[in-house]
Amino acid sequence: MIKIENLEKIYRTEEVQTKALNNVSLAVSEGEFVAIMGPSGCGKSTLLNILGLLDEPDGGRFAFAGTEVAKASERRRAELRKQHIGFVFQSFNLIEELTVFENVELPLIYLGVGAAERQEKVAQVLEKMQIMHRRNHFPQQLSGGQQQRVAVARAVVNSPRLILADEPTGNLDSSNGNEVMELLTELNETGTTIVMVTHSEHDARYAHRVIRLLDGAVVLENLHQPFTA
Amino acid sequence: MFKNYFLIAYRNVVRHKGFSFLNIAGLALGLTACLLIGLFVYDEQQYDQFVPQGEQIYRVGTQRLQGETTESTPMSPPMFATSLQQELPEVEKAVRIMSLQSKNLFRVGSKSLYEEHGFFADADLFKVLHLPFRYGSAAQALAKPSSIVLSEAMAERFFGPINPVGQQIKLDTSTFQVTGVLRNRDLKFHLNINFLLQLSPAVIGIPEKRMQSWGWRQFNTYAKLRPGADGRNVAAKFQHYLEEKVKPQLAKDNIEYTAFFQPLREVYLHSADFKINWATHGNITYVRALSVIAGFILLIACFNFVNLATAKSMQRAKEVGIRKTIGASQPQLMLQFLAETVLLTLISVVLSTVLTALLLPSLNRFTGKSLSFDLIANPGLLALLLGLTLVVGLVAGFYPALVLSSFKPVKVLKSTVVTDGPLGRVQWLRHGLIVVQFALSVFLIICAIVVFQQVSYLHNKNLGFNKDQIMFFPMRGDSMTKNYEAFKNELSQAPGVASATIGYGFPGDMVAGDQIIVPINGEPKKFSVTQLLVDYDYLKTLGLQLVAGRNFSKELKTDKDQAFILNETAVRDLGFATPEKALGQTLQWNIWNNKNPDSTKTGKVIGVVKDFHYKSLYDKLEPAVLQIFPDAYWKVAVKLKGENLGAGVESVKQVWSKFSPNYPIEYKFMDDNFDEMYQAEDKLKTLLWTFTGIAIFVGCLGLFGLATYAAERRKKEIGIRKVLGASVSDIVALLSKEFLALVLVAAVIAFPAAWLAMSTWLQDFAYRIDLPLWAFGAAGLAAAAVAFLTVGYQAVRAATANPVNHLRAN
Known part of the structure; x- marks a missing residue:
């Protein structure tokens, strides 16, 4: 699914060069659940952004679903992104002017899905996330847990092959956090690949594999049995 | 989406x-x-757009160089139309109009009203300017000297909402027959036509000969060119004709002008700085x-x-x-x-x-x-x-x-x-x-x-005279004009009136431009000046200041026929160096006299008044000559006393109705008139x-x-x-x-x-x-x-x- 080799990312200001990623290589197979961990500033988010085709690497190779994308155009990356990738953020990143339903509907609109099919799909996924009763509410009328469920719903509504989650439980209390982790696990079990950045050892245990980063480099990869509660 | x-x-x-x-x-x-x-x-740009074939129509005016600026006027002599028609094959038709300028009293039965914005027009006017008719038809509308064409508004004022064609209407003592009514209520046309009379010497009341004049610029001329003719070429040709045939003749009278062709579609918006323009215009x-x-x-x-x-x-x-x-x-x-x-x-x-x-x-x-x-x-x-x-x-x-x-x-x-x-x-x-x-x-x-x-x-510039509390109006009716002296005397003595003056040429009103002749070394030299035809109380009523010499005096019998007063500009323009030196100089004037056009008045300068602005401040001061000339005693200016204007106006009205009971008085205040200019x-x-x-x-x-x-x-x-x-x-x-x-x-x-x-x-x-x-x-x-x-x-x-x-x- 994902194969990166010697990936580099450098941030430059006028005086300082910072290597955010230094020769990072890793592979994620179809159906895997991978957690990326490491201290603040270690390059986790940079890596996730590159994996999500939101950012470009400065060096190295990156194959996404078999195609090389390290130097792909913005248009091509946007195309792949909307077809194959769903995002879940720590701060939910829902659009405040849109209702729950409309937020979830948005990726389908950009994909050019017809209205009737959108209705059906959104309804389906909202049912699954158990927030159908909130469909006409605006994000600020929901609790944090509910907002993150909407965000997950939005991430999966177009059945992406890959979900990238950036500290998805970071803004949630533990019970809401667990709920979200359960959701992700269920998605993984139905075949969706998940890459998750997290600070939480607890959350990381839901993953098949943990990649630890330090100062922009992979320091450790350890496999463990999927966590089952 | x-x-x-x-x-x-x-x-x-x-x-x-x-x-x-x-x-x-x-x-x-x-x-x-x-x-x-x-x-x-x-809306401003819609003026005259309705006129069919308007792009072939030009208004032919005159202009002359005044110092560094060109002074343009739509006014042209009667011969323009005649010669355009005869000499230039490119001209399909040329017509003239002339304004009646003053208000005129019309009567139908017992109804009598003053009407303004009247024009004399050549019978072919509508062949050039196709104006829409509500009643009657353009073809015969101005065919007879007794024809009159009315505006919709005027027709309604006199005849109500019916078709008045064939009805009679009296203008002063003459009777006219309505031949048409224009559909011009909201017509965007540069001439605000209220009524039209046939332009002929008989109707205007002038000798036939005057229509042959090249110098009497009292008309607006419209020329319609044949399709395909180029306005600039025709203008150049006409100018050439004027240079060859007319210029020498004009030079004798010290008149100089060139013709200019203004496209009809530009007439409304591009005439703002024209002198003497009866047409309504934008800017x-x-x-x-x-x-x-x-x-x-x-x-x-x-x-x-x-x-x-x-x-x-x-x-x-x-x-x-x-x-x-x-x-x-x-x-x-x-x-x-x-x-x-x-x-x-x-x-x-x-x-x-x-x-x-x-x-x-x-x-x-x-x-x-x-x-x-x-x-x-x-x-x-x-x-x-x-x-x-x-x-x-x-x-x-x-x-x-x-x-x-x-x-x-x-x-x-x-x-x-x-x-x-x-x-x-x-x-x-x-x-x-x-x-x-x-x-x-x-x-x-x-x-x-x-x-x-x-x-x-x-609004506030010192105009060189006092325009406050002066009402002015034209005299009406024979008993008033023939007894003007008695009328003036009664006015002067009426309660609330400070003084009264009769003449032609009041500030803010129409003034006459005519020539004055200065004999220099025995050679008569002509100068264009403003002629202010006044009486003995003009200076006093308007508060003009003498800078040299004296005012006209009733006591001196010669002042009536042998005296002139100049303004300072005239002193300079006529070459008299200083006001003092102007005193005693001889001037000559061709008297306005239809019966004897060659009669001359000769007299001396007896006084010089400080310059005063009798026109708007758009116009430079011009040389002006003041003289006593009772034949032009058409208008009256009355200075009221300050305390009670209303009472003053009332007493003027009373004197008026004593002399002219059949005519209502139509007066204005001079300061209002000046304000209107701006x-x-x-x-x-x-x-x-x-x-x-x-x-x-x-x-x-x-x-x-x-x-x-x-x-x-x-x-x-x-x-x-x-x-x-x-x-x-x-x-x-x-x-x-x-x-x-x-x-x-x-x-x-x-x-x-x-x-x-x-x-x-x-x-x-x-x-x-x-x-x-x-x-x-x-x-x-x-x-x-x-x-x-x-x-x-x-x-x-x-x-x-x-x-x-x-x-x-x-």
């Missing part, structure tokens, strides 16, 4: 009420100003100025849009990031933002449509027009409005859409402060736009001040102040919005500064400094432009103020003050807030 865009747009409008209000209010005001001006300008300068102002205001409103939208972009950045992450492409996002702008514009357009409809009656009252704003009757206007919505929406929305849609999701989703490359550029752009907005405002303020000053000057400038002044106000207000709405966001953006900085010991005034200075600097730059740009525009405008006036330098300073200060007040409110609010709140929030 579009539904979603408009939904989001709608929710954004509702959610950010303040922002939406600033944008919509500014744009709606700007659009309203534009619509009102647009309707006015469009292309004012039309252009208003159009430019409309453009300015719309531009300012659009800039607000760009400024506010880009300033607010930080709030929208996150949304952009999310949408991009989810799969939106940049074109899709641009479309979304453009849709928002177009929606806001649409709301503004709808609002401005309502505002325009509400304000139109006031504009109509103010301009005396009957503009209509009927969207249903005029689908073109509706299409125009929709087009305007799209254009304004796209123009104002394009750049913000480009900026917003180019945000990188990685950057905007993570960080709270966006310091992206484009934002630096955006900052520049925003500052640039503010500078342009303020430059436009400063420019308009300067213009408004200068116009105000010049208009006050026109109506166009008065209106320009009002319009300029109004629209300058709107422009500034719209600009301030935008500035207020920007200041709000600036204060918002710098909350944390302000907090830190305050913690470190900054005072409120330090903070206010910090926030205001930036905007004030922009105003300064704007002023530097605006000054030369305003200086150029206003010196050009002032040049049209023979008497004008010096460009007031303080206006520039005042405009700059006013703009700075407005900016400071607008920004200051936000600055003070930010500065007095508790710093801890902001620091914690961040």
